[in-house]
Amino acid sequence: MPELPEVETVRCGIAPHLEGHRLAHVAVRRKDLRRPLPEGLSARLEGRTVVAVERRAKYLLIRTDDGAVLIVHLGMSGRITILGPGKAPPPGPHDHVDLVTDAGVTLRYTDPRRFGLMDLGDAGSLGDHPLLAGLGPEPLDEAFTGRVLADRLSGKNGPLKTALLDQTVVAGLGNIYVCEALYRAGLSPRRKAGTVRGARGERLAGAIRAVLDEAVAAGGSSLRDYRQASGDLGYFQFSFAVYGRAGQACPACDCDVAKTGGITRIVQSGRSTFFCAKRQR
DNA sequence: ACGAGAACCTGTTTGC
DNA sequence: TGCAAACAGGTTCTCG
Structure with a gap:
């Protein structure tokens, strides 16, 4: 599904609901996406405050106040939906992960084909992360000529x-x-x-x-x-x-x-x- | 080393 | 109408 413009649009949509907010609850229902979700994903993120939501290529980068970075790829059919407080319906079979903030907002990751993935990185060495290390230039950067x-x-x-x-x-x-x-x-x-x-x-x-x-x-x-x-x-x-x-x-x-x-x-x-x-x- | 093809998985559309 | 094949925004592995 999503190429750079779609991922950037998703980034803009979720950033206001995440930045400055604490992750009160992270629910993982299905771990077998394109690769298995990292062990202890919930424990690593719950209680942390999101400081920035960025994009590199088709990856979303969700940075927390203790230097963890949640790396999200939407694959072909992945999407993230914002559900207001008290408005999250029971999860369907393809709703694999929920991020629930201290404002009660649920960011629901849905991916029928499961070609998407999530991983954790460290802010200090993010550029060396295997998923990001080899990527070419960002086409919307000034430097792209x-x-x-x-x-x-x-x-x-x-x-x-x-x-x-x-x-x-x-x-x-x-x-x-x-x-x-x-x-x-x-x-x-x-x-x-x-x-x-x-x-x-x-x-x-x-x-x-x-x-x-x-x-x-x-x-x-x-x-x-x-x-x-x-x-x-x-x-x-x-x-x-x-x-x-x-x-x-x-x-x-x-x-x-x-x-x-x-x-x-x-x-x-x-x-x-x-x-x-x-x-x- | 490079490029083509298959594989991964599910849902929807197309064609017989 | 019904079923099977083709096709879908991505990435990665294998094989020639």
């Missing part, structure tokens, strides 16, 4: 689409936003990754930043199960140029769909890619 991106792509012989999904190249992109960014940059998903440098690199870095910025502003994209923490839907899905639009007209090409076939869908490394063969080279 065409040059930086081109350096990361140089020497790669696989398709550009596949390289951009690699979190060690750039952090936070997933299938939707890679397709959308490549469309905006006018670059073919099949192009050899290492051929992107110079002006093309700048174009691609700018397209990635722009699409992510717009998606964050829209509250992410709601396709099936994704919701903001408030329960509201994101609406960036209405701005897709190519994703999920196979056979439909490219927004910028006014050619006859019956003739050109419109947006093309191919499969790369087992995942759907959508693009306009006319505009993306």
Whole structure:
């Protein structure tokens, strides 16, 4: 489900309910997510006060006053819902973890496919944590330029689409936003990754930043199960140029769909890619 | 060393 | 209508 914009939206939604609040109760109902939840998770967190809720790539980082960091990944189908005091319904079969604050607010982690995970890290050495150590640059940072991106792509012989999904190249992109960014940059998903440098690199870095910025502003994209923490839907899905639009007209090409076939869908490394063969080279 | 494919798991949509 | 296959926003392991 969630790529960078969705995770950032969730972060914004949960931060006001966590920061400055003590975790009164942490209920773990199911430990077997993508990897087993750490032993003693509840004991480690209960009684601690949250000092910050941050994001790195697609990970949420929940920092406590004693230097513990709860690392959360939502996988494909994970979400976090805020339930007001006295308003938490009985947990369903996919409601694996509840964080209950001193204000009585429940933050409920739900994940039907269980591809998500949680782990604990230490504030002092968080950058060395195995989940975070190898991650590429944050695309919304000032430091993310065409040059930086081109350096990361140089020497790669696989398709550009596949390289951009690699979190060690750039952090936070997933299938939707890679397709959308490549469309905006006018670059073919099949192009050899290492051929992107110079002006093309700048174009691609700018397209990635722009699409992510717009998606964050829209509250992410709601396709099936994704919701903001408030329960509201994101609406960036209405701005897709190519994703999920196979056979439909490219927004910028006014050619006859019956003739050109419109947006093309191919499969790369087992995942759907959508693009306009006319505009993306 | 790199890249493609399978695996992990459940729910929903699509196609015969 | 009904059932089975395909597909889904991610990551990681294995194999060639």
